[in-house]
Amino acid sequence: MNESDSERIATVLENDGYKKANSLEQADLIVVNACSVRQTAIDRIFGLLNNIKRLKKKNPKLRIVITGCILKSDKRKFEEFLTPYRTCSGAEFDEILDIEKFLGKNYLSLKPKCINKFSAFVPIMTGCDNYCTYCVVPYTRGREKSRPAQSIINEVANLIKEGYKEITLLGQNVNSYLPAGKAGKYGFAALLKKINNISGDFIIKFLTNHPKDFSDELINTIAKRKKVAKEIHLPIQSGDDDILKKMNRGYTVRQYKNLVKKIREKIPNVKLSTDVIVGFPDETNKQFENTVKLFKEVNYDLAYINKYSPRVGTVAAKLKDNVSWQEKKRRWNILNEIVNKKEKPK
Numbered sequence: 497m498n499e500s501d502s503e504r505i506a507t508v509l510e511n512d513g514y515k516k517a518n519s520l521e522q523a524d525l526i527v528v529n530a531c532s533v534r535q536t537a538i539d540r541i542f543g544l545l546n547n548i549k550r551l552k553k554k555n556p557k558l559r560i561v562i563t564g565c566i567l568k569s570d571k572r573k574f575e576e577f578l579t580p581y582r583t584c585s586g587a588e589f590d591e592i593l594d595i596e597k598f599l600g601k602n603y604l605s606l607k608p609k610c611i612n613k614f615s616a617f618v619p620i621m622t623g624c625d626n627y628c629t630y631c632v633v634p635y636t637r638g639r640e641k642s643r644p645a646q647s648i649i650n651e652v653a654n655l656i657k658e659g660y661k662e663i664t665l666l667g668q669n670v671n672s673y674l675p676a677g678k679a680g681k682y683g684f685a686a687l688l689k690k691i692n693n694i695s696g697d698f699i700i701k702f703l704t705n706h707p708k709d710f711s712d713e714l715i716n717t718i719a720k721r722k723k724v725a726k727e728i729h730l731p732i733q734s735g736d737d738d739i740l741k742k743m744n745r746g747y748t749v750r751q752y753k754n755l756v757k758k759i760r761e762k763i764p765n766v767k768l769s770t771d772v773i774v775g776f777p778d779e780t781n782k783q784f785e786n787t788v789k790l791f792k793e794v795n796y797d798l799a800y801i802n803k804y805s806p807r808v809g810t811v812a813a814k815l816k817d818n819v820s821w822q823e824k825k826r827r828w829n830i831l832n833e834i835v836n837k838k839e840k841p842k
Contacts, residue, residue, distance in 0.1 A: 497666050498531045498564065500617035501595060503608035505529060505563070508599055510609060520547070524557060530564035530574075532636050535805055538570050545577070548588045559590045563598045565636035569808045605647050607654075615662035616655045620648050620687065624668040626706060628733075629744045629811035630773065630804065633668050640668075642675045645682055649690055656696040663691070665702040671709035685717040692721040701725045704771075707732070707755055708746040719762040726763050730756070731771035735790030736783035739776055744811070749790060756794055769798035772831060775824030776804045777815035784827050791834045799835045801828050 505527055506516070517523040528544070531537045541562070552558050562574055577588040596603065604619045621642040624633045652663055665687075667673060673684040684702075691700055700723050707730055718724050730752075734740050737748050759766055772787060791799070803824040806813040 497617075497619060497622070497668070498529060499611070500608065500619050500666055501564065501599075501603075502529045503610055503617065504599055504603055504606045506609035507606050508603075520551060521554065523551075524555070524559070526551075526558065526560050528560065528562045528564075530562055530566050530570070532565055532567040532570045532632055532807070535807065538573075541574075545588050552588070560588065561591045561593060561598075562589055563593045563595050565595065565633070566592070567632055567636055567807070567809055604643050605651075607651070610655075610660075614660065615664065616660045617664050617666050618648060618651055618655070619643070619666040620670060620684075621667040621673050625672070626669065626746070627744060627811075629742060630776070630807065632807045632810055635809050637668065640672060642667075642673050644675050645687055645690065648687065649694070652691050653694050656694060656698050660698065662699050662701065665691075665700065667702075667704070669704070669706045669709065670702050671705050671711070671714065683711075683713075685711065685713045688714075688717050688721060688724055692723045699723060699725050701727060704729050704731065706746075707752050710755055710759075712758070715759055715762050726765050727767045727769070728759060728763075729769045729771075730759075732787075732790065732794075733771060733773050734776065734779070734783070735772075735787030736779070739779055739783055742778070742812075742815075743773075743776065749786070753790070753793065767797045768794065769800070770794075770796050771800045771802065773802050773804050774827035774831065775819035777812060777817055777819070779804075779819055788830060788834065791831055796835055799831065801831050801835075803828055 509525070509527070510516075514525060520526065526548075528541055530541055548560055552560075566574070571592060574589060574592050578590070578592065599606065604622060608617070610616050621640060623637045623640045624631070625640045627634050648665075655663060670684050673687060675682055688700065688702075700721075705728065710730070718726065718728070732752055733743055733745055735749055740748065756768070759768070772791075774784065774787070803821070804817070804819070806815075806817050
């Protein structure tokens with residue numbers, strides 16, 4: 497979603513008469529698209545400070561703007577480096593703008609300046625209503641907002657005409673896609689059917705799903721539509737019910753495994769990937785072993801394994817981060833080895 501936003505930022509800047517610079521040294525304007533979901537992403541921005549100072553010394557007219565999905569706490573830290581808080585010669589950042597203030601409230605409908613000529617991102621919604629206890633998305637992107645279906649269909653149709661072969665539909669939780677005023681009439685499965693009916697030779701992918709919202713209708717739609725890729729990203733986050741409850745995930749391990757079973761029955765050739773967090777507060781070795789057991793049972797094709805780190809503003813940040821970094825790394829290695837040992841088809 498961050499990359500997709502950057503493509504729309506490029507559109508707005510070009511419409512305002514800017515041209516892409518070949519290097520940072522040649523730029524008169526640098527836009528930093530931040531993402532507060534991961535602390536490491538914010539740390540990387542502060543890691544740019546010395547380089548920004550060097551660039552501004554060479555070009556006093558250079559302006560640095562920060563935008564993106566930014567936590568209030570991160571915004572306050574950035575503000576310490578703003579021009580109003582420092583002398584002009586010592587300021588690293590010139591402006592901090594929320595993404596909607598920068599691009600407008602309907603920015604998702606802007607035509608993107610696609611980086612890739614084969615594959616294109618198409619956001620269908622933004623925000624999240626789930627409030628998982630470890631996640632900042634509801635506090636950075638707000639509540640769920642879905643784009644009108646026809647706007648999405650038109651964008652995809654135009655991309656196909658331009659020769660794109662792979663379309664990835666984006667949302668923090670695509671399963672809960674529902675345009676305003678369409679309650680019960682136009683969910684994600686219906687949108688997939690409409691896009692599948694667009695003429696042309698292309699593949700439809702989508703990210704990301706929430707297990708609690710993955711309906712039988714959606715499974716059947718993926719199974720029966722030729723253009724919909726048989727790839728499903730299904731975040732588990734933990735293989736232990738108590739940890740899942742602490743995470744506010746809204747499902748149990750049994751419910752998750754039953755969903756996987758239904759998916760594999762309807763889509764035998766499906767490729768399954770997942771997200772998981774190791775070292776969540778109070779996660780015991782026994783609870784982690786439940787995740788190990790689940791990984792072996794499900795036999796994922798790919799897994800994004802994250803070592804837990806608290807994010808300010810979330811419920812989980814109030815809990816004691818009491819699993820050592822060494823232990824988190826050990827658990828990460830175990831899960832990573834299981835996924836890498838999966839037998840690949842010959």
